[in-house]
Amino acid sequence: MAETTKKVFVKSVSRNTLAKQVVERIVQLLVSGQMKPGDKLPPEMELMEELEVSRPVLREALSSLEMLEVITRKTRGGTYFNNKIGSKPFSVMLALSVDNLQAVIEARMALELGLVTIAAEKITDEELQKLKESIDRIAESRDNNYGESDKEFHRIIALSANNEIVEGMIDSLLIAHNQTDRQIKYRERELTVEHHTAIYNALLKRDPHEAFTQMYRHLKYVREKILQTVQSLDF
Amino acid sequence: MAETTKKVFVKSVSRNTLAKQVVERIVQLLVSGQMKPGDKLPPEMELMEELEVSRPVLREALSSLEMLEVITRKTRGGTYFNNKIGSKPFSVMLALSVDNLQAVIEARMALELGLVTIAAEKITDEELQKLKESIDRIAESRDNNYGESDKEFHRIIALSANNEIVEGMIDSLLIAHNQTDRQIKYRERELTVEHHTAIYNALLKRDPHEAFTQMYRHLKYVREKILQTVQSLDF
DNA sequence: TCGGTATATTTGTCTTACAATAATTTTAAA
DNA sequence: TTTAAAATTATTGTAAGACAAATATACCGA
Numbered sequence: 001m002a003e004t005t006k007k008v009f010v011k012s013v014s015r016n017t018l019a020k021q022v023v024e025r026i027v028q029l030l031v032s033g034q035m036k037p038g039d040k041l042p043p044e045m046e047l048m049e050e051l052e053v054s055r056p057v058l059r060e061a062l063s064s065l066e067m068l069e070v071i072t073r074k075t076r077g078g079t080y081f082n083n084k085i086g087s088k089p090f091s092v093m094l095a096l097s098v099d100n101l102q103a104v105i106e107a108r109m110a111l112e113l114g115l116v117t118i119a120a121e122k123i124t125d126e127e128l129q130k131l132k133e134s135i136d137r138i139a140e141s142r143d144n145n146y147g148e149s150d151k152e153f154h155r156i157i158a159l160s161a162n163n164e165i166v167e168g169m170i171d172s173l174l175i176a177h178n179q180t181d182r183q184i185k186y187r188e189r190e191l192t193v194e195h196h197t198a199i200y201n202a203l204l205k206r207d208p209h210e211a212f213t214q215m216y217r218h219l220k221y222v223r224e225k226i227l228q229t230v231q232s233l234d235f
Numbered sequence: 236m237a238e239t240t241k242k243v244f245v246k247s248v249s250r251n252t253l254a255k256q257v258v259e260r261i262v263q264l265l266v267s268g269q270m271k272p273g274d275k276l277p278p279e280m281e282l283m284e285e286l287e288v289s290r291p292v293l294r295e296a297l298s299s300l301e302m303l304e305v306i307t308r309k310t311r312g313g314t315y316f317n318n319k320i321g322s323k324p325f326s327v328m329l330a331l332s333v334d335n336l337q338a339v340i341e342a343r344m345a346l347e348l349g350l351v352t353i354a355a356e357k358i359t360d361e362e363l364q365k366l367k368e369s370i371d372r373i374a375e376s377r378d379n380n381y382g383e384s385d386k387e388f389h390r391i392i393a394l395s396a397n398n399e400i401v402e403g404m405i406d407s408l409l410i411a412h413n414q415t416d417r418q419i420k421y422r423e424r425e426l427t428v429e430h431h432t433a434i435y436n437a438l439l440k441r442d443p444h445e446a447f448t449q450m451y452r453h454l455k456y457v458r459e460k461i462l463q464t465v466q467s468l469d470f
Numbered sequence: 471t472c473g474g475t476a477t478a479t480t481t482g483t484c485t486t487a488c489a490a491t492a493a494t495t496t497t498a499a500a
Numbered sequence: 501t502t503t504a505a506a507a508t509t510a511t512t513g514t515a516a517g518a519c520a521a522a523t524a525t526a527c528c529g530a
Contacts, residue, residue, distance in 0.1 A: 015309065017513065019298050023327070030330040037331050043480060054515045056291050059482090060298035063254050067299035068328055074250065075481045076523040085328045092258070093303055093320045095265040096272050097400055106353055107400035113352050114345030117451065165332055165342035169404075212447055216352065252482070278511060289484045294513085310491040310512045 018053055022061035025051060027070070030081065041071065041079040067092070087168030094176050101177060101230055108173040109219045111166060112154060113212060116199065119160035120211040123203050127160045131203065135196045144189060147181060153196055157203070177226065195221065253288055257296035260286060262305070265316065276306065276314040302327070322403025329411050336412060340461055343408040344454045346401060347389060348447060351434065354395035355446040358438050362395045366438065370431045379424060382416060388431055392438070412461065430456065 029035040041047070048058050062079065065071045069086025073079045097103050134156065137149040151174050158170040195218040202210035264270040276282070283293050297314065300306045304321025308314045332338050369391065372384040386409050393405040430453040437445035 017298075019513090020302070023302060027327055027330045031333055033333075036334070045480085056294070056516090057514065059291070060295050062481095063252075063295035064299045064302035065327075067255070067258060068302060068324060070328060070331060073481065074523085075521065076479060076525095078480070078524095082331060085331055089303060089324060089328065092262055092300075093305060093324065094400070095262045096305060096317060096320055098266055098268075099271070100399065103398050103400050106396070106398050110346060110349030110353055110396060110398065110401055113349035113447070114347065117348050118341055118345055161341070161345060163338050163341050163345065164335065165329070165338050166345055208451065209448065212348070212451075213444065216443065216447075254482090280511085291485090292483065297512095308512065311493060311510060312491085313493095313511070 018057045019060035019064065022051055022053055022058060023064055026061065026065060035081060037081050037083045039081050041081070043078065084164040085168055087171050090169050090172035091175065094172055098176075102227060104173060104176045105223050105226055108170075108177070109223060111170060111173065112158065112219060113215055115158050115161040115163070115166060115170070116203075116211045116215040117208045118163070119157050120203055120206055120208040122162055123157075123160040123206070127156055128200070128204060131156050131200050135193060135200060138189060138196065139193045141189070146189065146192075147178075150192065157199075160203075181226070191221070253292045254295035254299065257286055257288055257293060258299055261296065261300060270316060272316050272318045274316050276316065278313065319399040320403055322406050325404050325407035326410065329407055333411075337462060339408060339411045340458050343405075343412070344458060346405060346408065347393065347454060348450055350393050350396040350398070350401060350405070351438075351446045351450040352443045353398070354392050355438055355441055355443040357397055358392075358395040358441070362391055363435070363439060366391050366435050370428060370435060373424060373431065374428045376424065381424065381427075382413075385427065392434070395438075416461070426456070 026041075030037070035041075042050070044055060044058055044062070048055055051058065062071065062073065066073055068089050069082055071079050072082055094104070131153065134149050134153045138146045138153075141149070154174060155170065159167060195214065198214040199211060199218060202214050261276075265272070270276075277285070279290060279293055279297070283290055286293065288296075297306065297308065301308055303324050304317055306314050307317055329339070366388065369384050369388045373381040373388075376384070389409060390405065394402060430449065433449040434446060434453060437449050
């Protein structure tokens with residue numbers, strides 16, 4: 001408590017609240033390797049002393065980290081670093097882009113094009129099997145309400161890339177244009193099945209280029225379809 | 236203050252703190268279209284009343300939203316919704332994956348493969364010009380210290396896709412394996428220039444497939460190089 | 471050994487007070 | 501009248517302390 005001769009010099013670009021500094025210091029525990037994902041953090045009382053901040057400030061920092069899904073807190077159970085990146089932060093952030101449908105679609109495009117390429121390198125036989133089943137479900141659907149199976153198809157591919165960082169983002173993006181998706185009147189089932197099958201076959205051959213090519217064709221179609229539909233709704 | 240007969244029924248999967256609920260409600264203002272990016276939020280006092288929570292709880296929620304770069308706060312200036320998704324949240328979250336270099340690289344791969352494809356549809360002449368300059372800087376560098384120009388090349392392409400959602404993520408990813416990047420002893424300048432030039436030419440032709448192909452070739456090389464290097468350091 | 475009960479630890483929420491910042495208004499000078 | 505300086509005030513930032521709620525742990529009895 002004696003001296004407080006620090007904190008003088010960085011008056012950096014974006015305002016530095018105490019809570020932000022605390023977040024930064026806690027994150028550094030991971031970056032510097034002092035703590036690892038899954039580790040338990042000290043209780044708030046200890047952290048307050050160690051970091052020399054009041055409880056509200058500390059709690060603002062911890063709340064933020066919890067919202068970012070970097071930590072998990074449980075009453076009486078303590079606070080732990082999570083093991084991998086979560087998906088909710090993305091959906092929250094995506095709220096800023098709700099009125100920019102094109103950005104959402106193209107973000108999804110960008111991700112899926114990359115992921116299908118990597119998936120072609122890695123996909124397992126079981127995943128291929130599940131892919132096939134999701135195609136069959138679409139083909140057999142009598143009504144035109146196969147939206148869930150459609151999403152499932154894309155989700156399986158994303159997961160096949162087996163990348164913990166990007167996994168969460170896909171879901172948020174797929175969900176994001178759910179609303180629009182639902183408004184597409186003519187679901188052209190046969191075309192969807194044809195596209196999906198082509199992608200599936202490319203993955204079966206473990207051919208990254210072909211997988212990319214087929215996915216690109218498919219997503220260009222989806223993009224056009226969605227943007228068309230929205231346009232006709234807005235004007 | 237009279238009755239408090241609500242909040243009874245959802246005891247959902249992940250524990251619902253008041254702060255989280257407040258975040259959700261504020262985000263809904265955007266999703267429902269009641270408020271738009273750039274809009275000013277009511278001062279804390281009003282929000283407390285409206286949402287019927289104490290100030291610390293409200294402030295935990297606002298802190299979280301600020302950390303997610305969904306809002307910006309300024310002392311005495313008020314609180315505003317931001318206009319687009321930011322990049323810092325990603326770098327914070329990435330802290331959980333510091334020890335998973337492969338995931339970082341492949342996340343970058345996935346994103347860049349998709350982005351270069353979309354960039355090929357959209358890139359402007361000015362951006363092409365800047366790309367060419369960044370290649371020249373690498374070619375002319377006498378030492379082997381062209382890391383910045385290298386990153387610049389990839390950054391320009393990412394920005395050319397002109398997608399506000401993905402923009403932020405690339406920076407975080409490029410920075411993330413900066414450390415490793417720096418440890419690569421043999422920077423094979425000529426090969427880098429050759430790869431970059433091939434990508435540039437594809438973009439010049441606005442050829443998405445060719446752009447993808449060349450970027451894939453390049454990134455496969457980068458991935459192998461980095462993983463090799465790290466392996467030789469760790470063991 | 472098992473099952474229930476009590477205890478204590480840890481996170482969750484609220485109230486109040488004051489500090490710091492900067493937008494706004496007022497005042498004074500040119 | 502315009503401009504610049506100074507005072508005011510609205511708004512966010514930080515702190516302290518108290519109590520509530522939840523539950524992991526220890527304890528006790530059957």
